[in-house]
Amino acid sequence: GRRAALEGWLGGAGFIVAVHHWLLPSLHVFLLPLAALVGVLWIPWALLVREFLGGAPDPGRATAALLLVPAGWLLSELARSWQGLGGPWGLLGASQWQVPPALRLASVGGVWLVSLLVVAVNCGLVLLIAVPGARVPAVAGVTGCVVLTGAVWLWLPRPEASGALRVAVVQPGLVADGPDSTEQRFAAGERLTRALVGQRVDLVVWGESSVGGDLAARPDLAGRLAALSAQVGAPLLVNVDARRPAGPVPAAPAPALAASVPKGGIYKSSVLVGPHGPTGDRYDKMRLVPFGEYIPARSLLGWATSVGKAAGEDRRRGAEPVLMNLPGRPGVRIGPLVCFESAFPDMSRRLTRDGAALLVAQSATSSFQRSWAPAQHASLAALRAAEDGRPMVHATLTGISAVYGPSGERIGPALPTSARTAQVYEVPLARGSTYYVRFGDWPVGTCLALLAAYCAAEGARSLGLRKPAAAPEPTTPPARTARG
Incomplete structure (x- = not known):
């Protein structure tokens, strides 16, 4: 587990540096601790990969991998999409912006659905190539992704001119x-x-x-x-x-009015x-750019202005x-x-x-x-x-x-x-x-439900293993007494 966690952390940090390397002139050395911080979000996903893809997974583990590994990846992307960590920049699904079928999928579930299916297809290919005993679920998983993409491409209505x-x-x-x-x-x-x-x-x-x-x-x-x-x-x-x-402050303003x-x-x-x-x-x-337009926790991180092109004064945010x-x-x-x-x-x-x-x-x-x-x-x-x-x-x-x-x-x-x-x-x-406008980030909710179910099942299994064993039944009849 430790090696998987370490490799996940280093992989995440390296990914952030690679995708955001152009920030070096602005952040200088501060990019490295920022990448190390965001890289931590890859650790849970790396542990899922070890659990379900490590060794020689049987068909049951392989099937679970096709669901839970993409779900774990998507939630790591969701976590680092928080504005304070730089926002949803460099999401895996965004790499498919020139692929028309991927753009059609985005109209159904946003960039989140595209990320999810990219990871699912890659999981299926890994299983297909590296684990002969898991070829049936691997083929089923990849085929399912292809069929879904084809159905969306062929039958989903186009925007009406x-x-x-x-x-x-x-x-x-x-x-x-x-x-x-x-x-x-x-x-x-x-x-x-x-x-x-x-x-x-x-x-x-x-x-x-x-x-x-x-x-x-x-x-x-x-x-x-x-x-x-x-x-x-x-x-x-x-x-x-x-x-x-x-702006002018009205006389004796109500709290809500004063805030506006x-x-x-x-x-x-x-x-x-x-x-x-x-x-x-x-x-x-x-939504302002961290360090470029404001310094998060300026009292603690204000020194960033001395080593890069960080904001000397925080910009103001709009209300709506x-x-x-x-x-x-x-x-x-x-x-x-x-x-x-x-x-x-x-x-x-x-x-x-x-x-x-x-x-x-x-x-x-x-x-x-x-x-x-x-x-x-x-x-x-x-x-x-x-x-x-x-x-x-x-x-x-x-x-x-x-x-x-x-x-x-x-x-x-x-x-x-x-x-x-x-x-x-x-x-x-x-x-x-579009379906995405109507239903929003439903792939994220689906992945949360999958991982919650997995965690609940693991918790129940862990409690079951810790439950003390019942006392064994006596194997000999009780001794007879003088009155018995």
Whole structure:
């Protein structure tokens, strides 16, 4: 057991370092203890692997392995998907974002179902190759996964078409750091947006942190954006990364009302701007990047700012999701997300349930420009689109920007990290609801039930083994007495 636990821990830590290696410039040495901490979550799964796949499992153990080993893996992914541990980045199911049948499965059970079936198929193949006595359950398990995938691919209804939008993504590219870099980036966005005049777009999307001043405090910026909207003939969805003053506190407020008063500080906000200025629709980012936008337990871990590019000041969190009505397109509502919020399946699912017709993620990965991070991030939009049956726009400052249709298929060209351009996409809309939107994370609940049943059975068996044996029956008749 100790060796399995050690190998599981080291495997988990190594996996985290490999998938998140691009964080080294920001976290430096702190990535190693973080990986060691998250790697602990692999230990229970490693013990399950040893229990059911170790040695030469009989058909009964092999059958249990096909159920419990994937379930254990899925719960380890669920645990490390907590925002404080970095969120659901690098999930196994996300590796299948270019596989159409996998995207169809995501519309049924989310990325969780894809992860579950990937592990189940690999368990079946291991048993088939390495354990001759377990070939019957192995073949049955792999065949079951193939049949399920085929049935979903062939018979599950596709998203029902419901018109289209012409959406422009503005990607200004890298801007050298300096005292005027924020203005240079804004000006580059202006130039690229003006090039869209006459192209009949319905919406223009800028990337994360594309505006460096609070529009209420900077009427000059708001005016420039409004003028752009008027020239292009479409609203602009920009992202403001700026300090905002605290909201007014009403006299003698009720506790619930006082809690809703905006606090002063730095926010990252998606803001819709029309030809007359901001429309009033604003979404404040709710889930912040650990260390990049806030320091967890800053009093204990604040030293991280001295060894990497950790946040010197914690950003403020938004209170709730927001849907924005698209001017000029009645009934079309935009569901905005900011940066790594697109990694969380529950956030896009909630926006879809609330009525979003178009999902938009605004991102900036310029700190990781020459790494795997931009491609990893862009791929997540394909999964969210497939899960929710809604198109998704992934707009970044420096690439990779991409657009995906309601089935997770790519629409038009992706914009690489070298591109400085504004690209117009014909984005198909869809109506209806996927099984994932309706039923949520049911694979997670199923796996919890399986593991709970296994733990209960093991507990009952353990208690049965510890129960004291009954006293043996006498083997000789009792002695007769004088009176007997």
